[in-house]
Amino acid sequence: MSILVNKDTKVxxxxxxxxxxxxxxxxxxxxxxxIVGGVTPNKGGQKHxxxxxxxxxxxxVNATGATVSMIFVPPVFVADAVMEAxxxxxxxxxxxxxxxxxxxxxxxxxxxxxxxxxxxGPNCPGIITAxxxxxxIMPGAIFKKGNVGLISKSGTLTYEGANQVCKEGFGxxxxxxIGGDPIIGLSYKQLLPMFEADPETEAIVMIxxxxxxxxxxxxxxxxxxxxxPVVAFIAxxxxxxxxxxxxxxxxxxxxxxxxxxxxxxxxxxxxxxVVSPAEIGKAVKEVLTK
Amino acid sequence: xxxxxxxxxxxxxxxxxxxxxxxxxxTPSQAVAAAHELGGNIWVVKAQIHAGGRGLGGGVKLAxxxxxxxxxxxxxxxxxxxxxxxxxxxxxxxxxxxxxxADIKDELYLGVVLDRAKEMPVIMASTEGGMEIEKxxxxxxxxxxxxxxxxxxxxxxxxxxxxxxxxxxxxKTEQAKFIKFAQALYKVYMxxxxxxxxxxxxxxxxxxxxxxxxxxxxxxxxxxGRHPDIEDMRDISEEDHDEREASQYGLSYISLDGEIxxxxxxxxxxxxxxxxxxxMGGTPANFxxxxxxxxxxxxAKGFEIILKNPKVKAIFVNIFGGIVRxxxxxxxxxxxxxxxxxxxxxxxxxxxxxxxxxxxILKNAGIxxxxxxxxxxxxxxxAVEAAAAQ
Numbered sequence: 001m002s003i004l005v006n007k008d009t010k011v012x013x014x015x016x017x018x019x020x021x022x023x024x025x026x027x028x029x030x031x032x033x034x035i036v037g038g039v040t041p042n043k044g045g046q047k048h049x050x051x052x053x054x055x056x057x058x059x060x061v062n063a064t065g066a067t068v069s070m071i072f073v074p075p076v077f078v079a080d081a082v083m084e085a086x087x088x089x090x091x092x093x094x095x096x097x098x099x100x101x102x103x104x105x106x107x108x109x110x111x112x113x114x115x116x117x118x119x120x121g122p123n124c125p126g127i128i129t130a131x132x133x134x135x136x137i138m139p140g141a142i143f144k145k146g147n148v149g150l151i152s153k154s155g156t157l158t159y160e161g162a163n164q165v166c167k168e169g170f171g172x173x174x175x176x177x178i179g180g181d182p183i184i185g186l187s188y189k190q191l192l193p194m195f196e197a198d199p200e201t202e203a204i205v206m207i208x209x210x211x212x213x214x215x216x217x218x219x220x221x222x223x224x225x226x227x228x229p230v231v232a233f234i235a236x237x238x239x240x241x242x243x244x245x246x247x248x249x250x251x252x253x254x255x256x257x258x259x260x261x262x263x264x265x266x267x268x269x270x271x272x273x274v275v276s277p278a279e280i281g282k283a284v285k286e287v288l289t290k
Numbered sequence: 291x292x293x294x295x296x297x298x299x300x301x302x303x304x305x306x307x308x309x310x311x312x313x314x315x316x317t318p319s320q321a322v323a324a325a326h327e328l329g330g331n332i333w334v335v336k337a338q339i340h341a342g343g344r345g346l347g348g349g350v351k352l353a354x355x356x357x358x359x360x361x362x363x364x365x366x367x368x369x370x371x372x373x374x375x376x377x378x379x380x381x382x383x384x385x386x387x388x389x390x391x392a393d394i395k396d397e398l399y400l401g402v403v404l405d406r407a408k409e410m411p412v413i414m415a416s417t418e419g420g421m422e423i424e425k426x427x428x429x430x431x432x433x434x435x436x437x438x439x440x441x442x443x444x445x446x447x448x449x450x451x452x453x454x455x456x457x458x459x460x461x462k463t464e465q466a467k468f469i470k471f472a473q474a475l476y477k478v479y480m481x482x483x484x485x486x487x488x489x490x491x492x493x494x495x496x497x498x499x500x501x502x503x504x505x506x507x508x509x510x511x512x513x514x515g516r517h518p519d520i521e522d523m524r525d526i527s528e529e530d531h532d533e534r535e536a537s538q539y540g541l542s543y544i545s546l547d548g549e550i551x552x553x554x555x556x557x558x559x560x561x562x563x564x565x566x567x568x569x570m571g572g573t574p575a576n577f578x579x580x581x582x583x584x585x586x587x588x589x590a591k592g593f594e595i596i597l598k599n600p601k602v603k604a605i606f607v608n609i610f611g612g613i614v615r616x617x618x619x620x621x622x623x624x625x626x627x628x629x630x631x632x633x634x635x636x637x638x639x640x641x642x643x644x645x646x647x648x649x650x651i652l653k654n655a656g657i658x659x660x661x662x663x664x665x666x667x668x669x670x671x672x673a674v675e676a677a678a679a680q
Contacts, residue, residue, distance in 0.1 A: 075512060076516070100512060101483055101510055101516075102404060102483070102510045103513065139612045139643050153558060154557065155556050155612065156556030156610045157562055159610045159612055159642060163610070182406055183409055210561075235561035235565060236561040236565070238561070275565065275569050276565055276570075277559070277562040277566065277666060278566050
């Protein structure tokens, strides 16, 4: 078991034939992802990576029965691509592209929600169900199959967390990089109950960042609804106020969204909070061998 | 990206958001000419820097004669203004804005920002103009009126009514003027891909008009491509030199106060590395995300920028290669040691894609002050120890 995606999930790639799309689609195929085709306007009818190319998402869905789309189009085309996927009946769009304007994402997310399509990202590493299905840009080799679910705003901290969990002798069911932009798709609050319901997942790692209040909402949700042990790390305890740390969209202004606030809320909800990401693996071991 | 008050007011004017008349000046004589052109007998001389709290810091002064305009302009131009938002080092003033005096009856606050939870822009208004809005939010949250606007339908009549009744504006003419003001400001926000707009204070004059006495705007960097007119407003002198230089190489750099330089891939891991150094008893000297396209040149540039800081006593390179390949980083480190005098110990932790090749490259190079680490915790510990031994 796993959440959202598995070896049978039919995936298409929007921006299939571009440089990024090609490179990562190839890696995903090598991992075993069931990529059934891709979309690049005006290249319909061609073959790419031995898979059919379509002009529109509608054509691709009709021909392949795909339910998930991995989006690699350039930033200013992201909103269009997301809305096209939603309109074509895609169930989950995984948006990898970095640098999509916030206003565009606001409109695209609202449209997706209205059409019942889930989204992950943008500006994220994607989602991976270990040893079954990788939809994104993470190094697949570090995700060994196991019993820990992982949700992270940060790409490289996803790898760091998963690697430590595996080095402690455990493994991953599904890992989701949700991205740290101001507007994102699925978040802790939607993903936590999926892991709670997944019989294979026995513990959950959640990695957050300064800025926004998603982790605070997650803490309240965990307190009421999650029975499985949760280990959390919040990046940015040492970040100066009012500075944007890279492209993470992590910004602290005023008092809201500090690491200290989030850590306190999570601890109060019974979560095992670690002060350094170097402690994630050990903490998972501790909660699983209790 | 942020812009100056005078630039924000130029944008406001285009959308019919009322402001006092004003002219920007680079020299005291330009300030005098500006005051003559504006006419009247009272002017405000305002320092133009990208930080709030200018008034308290002595960067906003009232002049009651042309001579006073000249004197104040020469005092304020090239002064180093220190406010609660500039940090202790302050900011040098390069421009002043000469504005006609206004008849202030009431001071209000009006702003537009994204409400991340609602995923919509929210208009915030308050009767507590002139105060820091964060402080108002903390101490008297009931004095802030918040109205979220769904961009799919735009600013509606009820948004306006909620604002004016929330602020206690009872005069019908004033209500209409304020609603028009707020609606225009919402349009400024949407059409320019603003990240935030803040007018503090927004004043009501003796004759019942509303004017933006101040104006602060920040923009979504990802959307600047479609706003060349706003990109043209960029003031390089307001940006940190090192941060700007780094960004030209695809590096995202922010300098901090500590002793251990950091070079990391990914913003989250970069912050996590800083946190770990802190946890181990050390202090990070900077945030540096090498991004997804790191190569030998960018890594060398990163070392150069980190080492410009004389406080740096050790450097911790922490890479978890996903898209970034570790062998490229290893080559970058070798390259850097040739190009830059790496005077401090460098602790290197390379994991993920091509980590084995990278370890081989570093081992064969045999550079004396490069220390390898097995994982994040080990690397941070070694960096803290190395810095302490210096």
